[in-house]
Amino acid sequence: MHHQLEKHYVNRVGWLRAAVLGANDGLLSTTSIVIGVAAASPDRNTIILAALAGMIAGAMSMAAGEYVSVSSQEDTEKADLLREKRELEEMPEIELRELAKIYERRSVSEETALKVATELTEHDALAAHAHDELGINEITQAKPLQAAFASFGSFALGAILPFTVSLLAPIKQMVYFQYGFSIIFLMILGAISAKTGGSKIGIAVLRVCFWGTVAMGVTALIGHLFGVSVA
Numbered sequence: 001m002h003h004q005l006e007k008h009y010v011n012r013v014g015w016l017r018a019a020v021l022g023a024n025d026g027l028l029s030t031t032s033i034v035i036g037v038a039a040a041s042p043d044r045n046t047i048i049l050a051a052l053a054g055m056i057a058g059a060m061s062m063a064a065g066e067y068v069s070v071s072s073q074e075d076t077e078k079a080d081l082l083r084e085k086r087e088l089e090e091m092p093e094i095e096l097r098e099l100a101k102i103y104e105r106r107s108v109s110e111e112t113a114l115k116v117a118t119e120l121t122e123h124d125a126l127a128a129h130a131h132d133e134l135g136i137n138e139i140t141q142a143k144p145l146q147a148a149f150a151s152f153g154s155f156a157l158g159a160i161l162p163f164t165v166s167l168l169a170p171i172k173q174m175v176y177f178q179y180g181f182s183i184i185f186l187m188i189l190g191a192i193s194a195k196t197g198g199s200k201i202g203i204a205v206l207r208v209c210f211w212g213t214v215a216m217g218v219t220a221l222i223g224h225l226f227g228v229s230v231a
Contacts, residue, residue: 022062022151023189024208026158028215030054031182034162035216038174044166047174051166055159063152070144084129095129096121102132161185179216186212 033054038047088095096117103113120128162178169177186208194204 020154020189022154023158024212025062026055026058026155027161027182027185027189028212029058030159031162031178032216034166035175035178038178042171042174044171047166051163055156055163058159059152059155062155063148066151067144067148070147074144081126081130085126088125088129095125099128099132182216183209183212
């Protein structure tokens with residue numbers, strides 16, 4: 001009988017977070033721009049240009065912001081690893097006991113903990129300390145370029161919908177078409193992200209639709225307060 005490998009989702013956390021954030025931001029921010037421009041200036045060329053500019057600028061901004069943010073995390077990880085490497089060279093015995101104590105705190109006996117720590121140290125001391133002392137591993141390790149590309153692509157993907165609607169929807173009903181299609185897309189996006197992440201689909205869909213509606217509603221309210229009619 002073959003043992004089926006367990007399916008885990010934690011290895012998707014990094015890129016999934018960036019992708020979901022990017023798609024939501026691309027959809028909502030571009031839709032808000034189009035709604036505002038459509039309400040103020042019912043001219044298709046102006047609306048299309050605004051949607052395109054919002055998509056490109058937003059995608060670049062998301063990618064740059066994600067890269068800088070994750071790079072800071074990567075710099076911190078590298079600094080910790082360098083310090084740990086130096087400590088392993090200067091005081092290996094102390095570091096060995098420190099690693100053993102970590103396993104003891106996980107309810108491993110003192111003798112077994114020391115044995116495990118010794119064997120792992122002989123195999124790859126830095127990797128053992130990085131994983132068990134610093135909490136750095138292949139799954140959680142910062143990957144700036146991966147996060148940046150995920151943010152750029154997902155933002156652009158989310159922004160494509162309002163851009164396409166701006167090309168095809170009737171000018172007079174542009175605001176309502178933008179809102180309606182955005183909500184539908186948010187539901188699909190919420191379901192996909194929940195399925196990919198292994199969480200409950202219903203809760204994810206409700207959450208993303210609620211906050212999407214709030215975001216677009218606030219935008220519409222601001223427009224109304226400044227004397228822009230969306231009717």
